Amino acid sequence: MPNGQPAIRLDHISRHYTMGEAVIRAVDDVSLDLPSGEFLALLGSSGSGKSTLLNLIAGLDRPTSGAVIAHGQDLSTVSSLELARYRRQTVGMVFQSFNLLPRMTLEENVELPLRLAEVDRSDRAARVHEALERVGLGKRITHRPGELSGGEQQRAAIARALVNRPKILLADEPTGNLDSATGESILMLLKEIQKNPGMTIVMVTHERPLAERFADRLAVMGDGKLLSNGAAR
Amino acid sequence: MKPRDLSDLALRNLREAILRNSLTTLGIAVGVASLVAMLSLGVGLQQLASKRLSQSGLFDSVFVTPRVNLRGMGRAAMPPSSDQAPRLLDESARQEISRLPNVVEVYPQVRFFTEVRFDGKPFATMVAGMPASSKASGSFDGMQGSFFSGDAAYETILQSEFAKELNAQTSTLIGKDLVLRYAERQSIPPNPMDSKATSASNSESLPGGFSVVPKEMRLRIVGVVDTEPASGFGGYGNGRLLIPLQVAMTLRAAQVNDLRDIVRGTSSAPTFASLTVRAKGPAYVEALEASVKNMGFGAFSLLDASKSLATFFRVLDMLLGIFSSLALFVATLGIVNTLVMAILERRREIGVLKALGASDRDVKQLFFFEAGVMGLFGGIFGLFLGWLIGRALNFGTNFYLHRRDLPSVDISSVPWWLVLFSIGFAVLVSLVAGLYPASRAARLNPVEALRYE
16 A cells, blocks of 8 residues: 555654653654655553653654654644644644543534534535545444444544545554454444545554554654654565 | 744743642732722712712702892892892793803792692692603602603602602502692782783782782692602702692792792792703703802802712722722732732743744743733623622622612612723733743843752
């Protein structure tokens, strides 16, 4: 699937936190190129910095030094308004704990990014339905997240991440709260989504077997450093 | 985010914590209610006071007397600075004054003592002539019966105190007749050939005179009025028996100034003891008073009294407003508290919104909008509550007045400006209260917010 176009370039990025006197190097001088259309799995133990790295790619955080260049845009220098636009239009994000808003129906949850992107009301319903159909939840649009299983919630979260037709999908431990069978079906869904032309996926996980089965490339982090950027298999 | 989506989300958020947001809104409502109740009381009392005073005709009237009246009555002589020769207050002067700008009408005060015969019994009282325009002054609002059917109708309206002397059931008096006994002036000309003389004083050289002859006249009672429309200054006591001014003037009843005028004997034409000049409104009184003084007459108005009254009510309104603003201030703290709590509670949601692409401004606007909506609802509800309190105060006051046989009054009033002001103020205060929580929510770091459980 990779077509060789660099979608994300991490250029010597670091993210340091200060805690009193101590400096915590959550991400320490990481460089990585991701071609467009690639499915990268980011492996590592807890506290290895993989989630911090994902947040930097997501535009939720800014690096202390270095540059994050996504589709030609340097995220470390753009304004916070531009960064919000990037999160709205270029990336979609999926979390371990789904992060669906519990009082909204699936339809309303998935509509949320369209509201933020000021998509016309007349177009929204069709796009929401299309996104939910795609993840196999077309018949559950009026349900609330609490009425769904974990796997279904994660599918709904994926629909929400895709509804604005992003170029990059970021998943932070998407199977972490799911049993292995459900986790596998979620990864199959991600693999399916990757077939969209130019869709780049970065998934943080610590389940190496699943990553090895579905991802194009495995990168391993430890203590904030990239231990292996695992050339494409 | 588009305004409609913003309002959708904000209203949804408000509904989701309905109890807490309702209590906060109620807090604002109580603040607004106390503000509205206090201010409506201030406005109502002011309207009541100025209505009572304007009914007396004191505020839009200038009372004109001949300057010469002030001389030799135990008062200091006129200061020599007055250039104008003292002028007589006669018909030509009346015409001249009525041509001044912003004058509605000029009429003489006709008041005289009388004895009324009713049911065969005598009652002493004072008659006052009422100009036709007094019907519109508000003095006769809520009267029993009706106003005079015409300028020259032989009809009378009784002041209720006097009416009760005639019959405790004042309503039964209407339609009945009474007999008015009064003293009529009959001129004695110095020259018997001069039959045209009609006044107390005539002739260029020698003063004439008049004799006083008792006369009777039958009048029909058409109404009973609570207020004393003919009270006030410039007259000689309160008129308790009111008749049309034109009728009063044709009676040629002996008046208090007649004796003075006959000894002075300066003019052949009839003169007036005083004239009442009604201006279009209290605003014109000051200029009118000055013009009349320039014409060489004494003039007097209660303008200064009305000015200090207005100042008094402005200060009263301000004090009432300050006290009730304290309640609104407490409500403001409630809004701040509610929204800050909401940020803590919705930390994760804010993180999700930001991850989905909400800008700082979107989040800020969302909280700001929620504060504004609470203010709007609090304002509307508080306005209603305040109006209700005002009504209750009114009811209580009137219940008390009614038990003491006093006429009912409106002590609380909610004018349009107060409606708009209270709602606008509630929204404004809420927005100010929302400033800090909104900017705090907007500044929330999404990574930390998403980590928050």
